[in-house]
Amino acid sequence: MATLNSFRFLMFAMLIFTATGCNSDFDDKLSPNNQEVQTGEIIDKQDALFHLINQVTTESDNALEEIVCIDFVYPVSLQIYDSQLRVVGLKIVNSDLDFSTFLGQLPEENSLSISYPIVTQLADNTTFSVNNNAELKLAIESCSREDIVTYYTGLFGGHGDSLQKCVWKIPYDTNADNKYTGGVFETNGDGTLKFTFKNETYNGTWNFLFVNDEFHININLEGISEVATDWNIDRAVIYTGSEIIIQHGTKNYIMRQFCETALTYHIGDVGPADGIVFYDKGFYSLGWRYMEVSATDTGFFEWGCQNSDILGSESTDIGNGLYNSAAIVNFHDNLTNYYFNPSVCNVLNNGTVAAQKAVLEDAAHYDDWFLPTLGELQLVYTNVHLAGLGNFADTLYWTATQTDATQAKTINFTTGETVSTSKIPVSNIVNTRAVRYF
Numbered sequence: 508m509a510t511l512n513s514f515r516f517l518m519f520a521m522l523i524f525t526a527t528g529c530n531s532d533f534d535d536k537l538s539p540n541n542q543e544v545q546t547g548e549i550i551d552k553q554d555a556l557f558h559l560i561n562q563v564t565t566e567s568d569n570a571l572e573e574i575v576c577i578d579f580v581y582p583v584s585l586q587i588y589d590s591q592l593r594v595v596g597l598k599i600v601n602s603d604l605d606f607s608t609f610l611g612q613l614p615e616e617n618s619l620s621i622s623y624p625i626v627t628q629l630a631d632n633t634t635f636s637v638n639n640n641a642e643l644k645l646a647i648e649s650c651s652r653e654d655i656v657t658y659y660t661g662l663f664g665g666h667g668d669s670l671q672k673c674v675w676k677i678p679y680d681t682n683a684d685n686k687y688t689g690g691v692f693e694t695n696g697d698g699t700l701k702f703t704f705k706n707e708t709y710n711g712t713w714n715f716l717f718v719n720d721e722f723h724i725n726i727n728l729e730g731i732s733e734v735a736t737d738w739n740i741d742r743a744v745i746y747t748g749s750e751i752i753i754q755h756g757t758k759n760y761i762m763r764q765f766c767e768t769a770l771t772y773h774i775g776d777v778g779p780a781d782g783i784v785f786y787d788k789g790f791y792s793l794g795w796r797y798m799e800v801s802a803t804d805t806g807f808f809e810w811g812c813q814n815s816d817i818l819g820s821e822s823t824d825i826g827n828g829l830y831n832s833a834a835i836v837n838f839h840d841n842l843t844n845y846y847f848n849p850s851v852c853n854v855l856n857n858g859t860v861a862a863q864k865a866v867l868e869d870a871a872h873y874d875d876w877f878l879p880t881l882g883e884l885q886l887v888y889t890n891v892h893l894a895g896l897g898n899f900a901d902t903l904y905w906t907a908t909q910t911d912a913t914q915a916k917t918i919n920f921t922t923g924e925t926v927s928t929s930k931i932p933v934s935n936i937v938n939t940r941a942v943r944y945f
Contacts, residue, residue, distance in 0.1 A: 688833035795944035831907035
């Protein structure tokens with residue numbers, strides 16, 4: 508499994524097993540017998556060492572649990588005991604998967620042992636011997652908390668020798684707190700950061716630390732604004748490599764890493780999500796340079812709640828589509844069961860929201876789509892539709908730009924005209940097409 512390079516653990520475990528009526532060859536299966544009671548280095552399923560070995564050999568979605576300082580060199584031989592500490596068989600494991608599977612299937616009443624000594628090797632190639640369970644436990648725990656903090660500090664705040672630019676974005680996720688969807692953290696290895704949200708940038712600091720036995724992230728933004736106050740946090744985190752889940756009440760914050768594409772795209776090219784590239788701002792910033800539009804329509808839906816002025820959905824600018832979309836979706840998410848009971852807003856609404864359908868799109872396994880602003884959809888019309896690409900219908904298409912409490916901006920893809928259209932239009936006259944940044 509992937510580990511820190513602090514230690515390399517070489518295990519030459521050959522079990523010396525003398526059994527009445529059995530030959531000296533190792534059997535790769537559990538084979539019950541009636542051996543006399545053994546009192547050696549027993550490891551039962553309740554021991555801390557059992558769980559540490561399981562951690563060393565088991566792949567995990569939580570990257571924090573992947574940080575171990577040893578590797579096993581296979582094969583490794585294990586001796587198996589029953590509840591009376593009688594030898595009932597042995598097992599030769601040949602990989603981490605083999606080892607972790609065996610540990611997971613070991614009955615509660617059974618225990619195991621590994622023969623010693625075990626030779627270990629440090630990063631500088633010096634070796635030393637591990638002679639018992641206590642020394643093995645110490646070797647596995649050699650990754651100190653400082654080592655773990657250092658490791659994740661490098662992942663979060665720097666990218667090694669890579670020239671690739673990466674940022675941490677807050678996506679829309681139905682199970683998360685989406686107040687800051689579209690926000691971008693630009694982190695530095697020296698513990699400083701910039702957080703950009705709705706075109707405002709906030710300077711701050713960050714670091715990882717342990718609080719008791721929990722792995723935490725500390726973020727501190729300068730100032731006394733609502734954004735700065737909300738992001739002055741010290742919270743437990745789960746780190747999965749490209750995603751950080753920050754505990755935050757009943758709904759967590761999520762950050763996902765996005766890195767600059769190594770490819771060059773031109774208008775009309777097929778994008779990474781199989782869409783059509785329609786915009787190139789000429790440089791990489793805030794986690795993106797290009798925009799692509801989905802190759803297919805999302806469908807005919809209402810814009811949203813009639814007679815409601817949604818703050819944050821007014822922008823027409825390029826680069827604000829995700830902010831506008833998040834404002835629209837968050838507004839409806841915060842209504843009481845709007846999607847199933849739209850009468851909480853207006854008896855004329857049917858519970859569909861074009862922006863929500865866009866952000867939930869999962870085209871080509873990308874889940875960062877959204878409804879474009881007026882400026883973004885105008886680029887789609889000019890650079891894609893007029894070029895004969897995209898298979899657009901001759902109808903109106905929604906933007907994420909609100910006109911007022913009762914209307915939102917649409918573009919007529921027959922004429923290119925901008926039209927203010929009722930948020931609850933006549934059925935099947937306003938279509939939806941999602942876009943994304945990359």
